Amino acid sequence: MIVGCEDASRADPEFLLQVAETAQQSGALRLRFADTLGIMEPFGVFAIISRLAAATDLQLEMHAHDDLGLATANSLAAAKAGASHINTTVNGLGERAGNAALEEVVLGLSQLYGLSTGINLQHFPALSSLVAEASGRPVSWQKSLVGAGVFTHEAGIHVDGLLKDPLIYQGVDPALLGRQHELVLGKHSGSKAVQARFARLGLPISAAQAQPLLTAIRQQMRLSKQPLSDTQLMALHQQLLVSSNLSPDVAKTAPALC
Numbered sequence: 001m002i003v004g005c006e007d008a009s010r011a012d013p014e015f016l017l018q019v020a021e022t023a024q025q026s027g028a029l030r031l032r033f034a035d036t037l038g039i040m041e042p043f044g045v046f047a048i049i050s051r052l053a054a055a056t057d058l059q060l061e062m063h064a065h066d067d068l069g070l071a072t073a074n075s076l077a078a079a080k081a082g083a084s085h086i087n088t089t090v091n092g093l094g095e096r097a098g099n100a101a102l103e104e105v106v107l108g109l110s111q112l113y114g115l116s117t118g119i120n121l122q123h124f125p126a127l128s129s130l131v132a133e134a135s136g137r138p139v140s141w142q143k144s145l146v147g148a149g150v151f152t153h154e155a156g157i158h159v160d161g162l163l164k165d166p167l168i169y170q171g172v173d174p175a176l177l178g179r180q181h182e183l184v185l186g187k188h189s190g191s192k193a194v195q196a197r198f199a200r201l202g203l204p205i206s207a208a209q210a211q212p213l214l215t216a217i218r219q220q221m222r223l224s225k226q227p228l229s230d231t232q233l234m235a236l237h238q239q240l241l242v243s244s245n246l247s248p249d250v251a252k253t254a255p256a257l258c
Contacts, residue, residue, distance in 0.1 A: 003030070052082075063099070
């Protein structure tokens with residue numbers, strides 16, 4: 001039996017302890033602590049869950065809302081304090097600002113505390129997309145872990161570091177979520193990023209060949225204010241071949257396009 005304590009975060013702590021003790025004496029196995037209005041912070045969560053864990057033998061379940069943007073942090077704090085169950089939703093869906101995001105809690109527990117949930121996130125991007133489409137709530141470009149932009153790099157120093165060793169600019173390995181780093185070419189990019197991006201397109205180029213392409217990419221970026229798509233990049237590559245009077249086969253072996 002589970003006893004759910006709605007709005008527990010605003011309850012008097014001593015009264016909440018009495019409720020927990022009474023629930024256990026009545027045969028309950030688990031107590032759900034709900035931060036219904038999302039008003040708590042991790043230190044407070046850790047303190048109250050620790051008290052509940054010390055006072056009873058009940059399994060403790062955390063239900064966090066994200067009104068202050070702390071649902072994941074509060075859920076992790078609850079787990080550290082002794083909670084055995086965490087309520088989550090895909091993409092953090094839920095009332096108002098939503099609930100703790102499944103992907104954030106799973107990876108947070110694993111990466112920060114070495115706690116395994118047995119959940120494999122390798123195919124999570126597909127699930128995230130399915131839920132976004134079914135719910136009519138698109139995922140933000142910057143949504144942690146699943147947003148389109150969270151493993152995207154443009155700045156030259158970042159890309160240069162990633163190409164040398166991913167750990168230089170990698171706090172989370174995108175492979176854990178079945179993803180990879182994306183190299184966006186723009187006004188902050190350097191020639192190495194251009195080479196790496198075109199290599200991914202199956203169009204290897206030299207450092208000298210990268211320079212005129214980088215100039216053209218920056219010009220288009222200033223006009224469109226958006227990163228160039230693969231199709232646009234391939235078109236620029238083809239235009240450069242034509243302007244330099246080189247065939248694609250010759251271009252692959254040419255030392256430069258100037």
